[in-house]
Structure formats: structure tokens, C-alpha cells
Amino acid sequence: MTQPTEAQAETYDRLVPMLTAAHREMSELSRKKQDGIVNALKIRNINRLLDELLEVLGDDPSRDFLEKLDEDTLPQNSDVVLLLSQWQAALGQFKKLHYGNDPTTYESRWFTVEYPRP
Known part of the structure; x- marks a missing residue:
């Protein structure tokens, strides 16, 4: 499995909070009405997030x-x-897998193709 690029890490950081918000909203709706049907607009918006996040995952085995x-x-x-x-x-x-403490700078960061793990 290859390391992500800086662009993938930036996309992750930008979109995961949106995915978290969508999950929270859908969980609330599900509590109120589990079997309620999701409208097409919500599905399209969520799928736009998922499309980009799929790119972030690259060749990660979880994609399957x-x-x-x-x-x-x-x-x-x-x-x-x-x-x-x-x-x-x-x-x-x-x-x-790809984010952690850099032992040389003691800062948390993404380990990417451009800035690999030391």
C-alpha cells in the first residue's frame, strides 16, 4: 500500500468533518424514523463526498x-x-496508518509521498 500524497491528506482533512456531520445528521433521522427513505438530494450530496474520499483512500484494501x-x-x-x-x-x-508523531520534529503530521516517515 502506497503512502498518500499531500493533496490526498488535504482532501481527507477537508472532507472527513463533512462526512462526520452527514453521519450525525443521518443518525438523528434514523433515530426518529429508521425506515424513512432518504431523498435523492441527500444521496447525491453524500455521494459527492464519498467519490472524493474514495480517491483519498487510493489503493487501501478497505476500498473493497x-x-x-x-x-x-x-x-x-x-x-x-x-x-x-x-x-x-x-x-x-x-x-x-499514515498520520502520527514525527520523531524528528515531535509534531503530529501526515506521512506522505512528499514527506515520508523518517
Whole structure:
């Protein structure tokens, strides 16, 4: 598995908070009405995030277990929560692998192609 680029790390840092917010919102909706159908606008917006995050993951093996939301079948709230939870877990593992303390500067940072682990 290759290290991410600086651009991938920046995209991660920009989009993961948005994914977290979407997950929180969908969890709230699911608590109120688990079997409620998600509208197409929400699905399109979430899928835009997922498309870019898929690029961030590069060749990470967790990609094989991630899916985007199906715009044709309009999933239920609880299904969206499950899928977003899987995305969050995969992205968390990705960061754990490529982000940490730099022993030379004692600062936390991404270890990227441009600035690898020392």
C-alpha cells in the first residue's frame, strides 16, 4: 500500500468533518424514523463526498468493502447510517496508518509521498 500524497491528506482533512456531520445528521433521522427513505438530494450530496474520499483512500484494501449510496433504490435512513459508519471506520484506519508523531520534529503530521516517515 502506497503512502498518500499531500493533496490526498488535504482532501481527507477537508472532507472527513463533512462526512462526520452527514453521519450525525443521518443518525438523528434514523433515530426518529429508521425506515424513512432518504431523498435523492441527500444521496447525491453524500455521494459527492464519498467519490472524493474514495480517491483519498487510493489503493487501501478497505476500498473493497465500501459502497456509495444507491440513487436508484433510495435507501432507508438506517442503511445510510450503516454505510457511513463503514466509511468512517475505513478512513479512521487510513489516518491511523499514515498520520502520527514525527520523531524528528515531535509534531503530529501526515506521512506522505512528499514527506515520508523518517
